[in-house]
Amino acid sequence: MRSKLGDIYTLSRELQFERIELATRTKYSHWSYESEERVFVKLDEVYPDKNMYFYSFSPDIILKEVVLVSSFVGSADVVRKLINPTDDVDIITTRLAFQSYKVVTQNNPKLKK
Numbered sequence: 001m002r003s004k005l006g007d008i009y010t011l012s013r014e015l016q017f018e019r020i021e022l023a024t025r026t027k028y029s030h031w032s033y034e035s036e037e038r039v040f041v042k043l044d045e046v047y048p049d050k051n052m053y054f055y056s057f058s059p060d061i062i063l064k065e066v067v068l069v070s071s072f073v074g075s076a077d078v079v080r081k082l083i084n085p086t087d088d089v090d091i092i093t094t095r096l097a098f099q100s101y102k103v104v105t106q107n108n109p110k111l112k113k
Contacts, residue, residue, distance in 0.1 A: 063089050068113045070095045070106065076113045
C-alpha cells in the first residue's frame with residue numbers, strides 16, 4: 001500500500017518527524033532496478049568537508065559501482081586511480097535514453113569515459 005504524507009502540519013512534532021523520515025527513505029518504484037540500499041548515519045559518525053559529509057567505507061558498506069554521467073569531464077582511468085586496486089568495482093558511463101526518461105549505459109565506445 002502506498003503511504004501518503006498528508007498535511008504534516010496538523011500532526012504532532014513526533015509524527016511530523018516520522019512522516020518526513022518516511023519520505024526520505026522512500027524510493028520511487030521506477031528506480032527499483034538500481035537495487036541500491038540507502039543508509040542513514042548520524043552526523044557524529046561522518047566527517048565534514050565544506051558543505052558535504054562523508055562516511056568511510058567499511059566491511060558493512062562496500063563500493064561496488066561508479067556511474068559516470070555523460071557530462072563528467074574526467075575519465076574512467078582517473079576514477080580508477082582513486083579506488084583501491086584490490087576492490088572489485090565496476091565503472092560505467094551512462095547517458096539519457098533517447099525515447100524515455102531513463103538513464104542507460106553508454107554503448108558507443110567513442111563516448112565512453
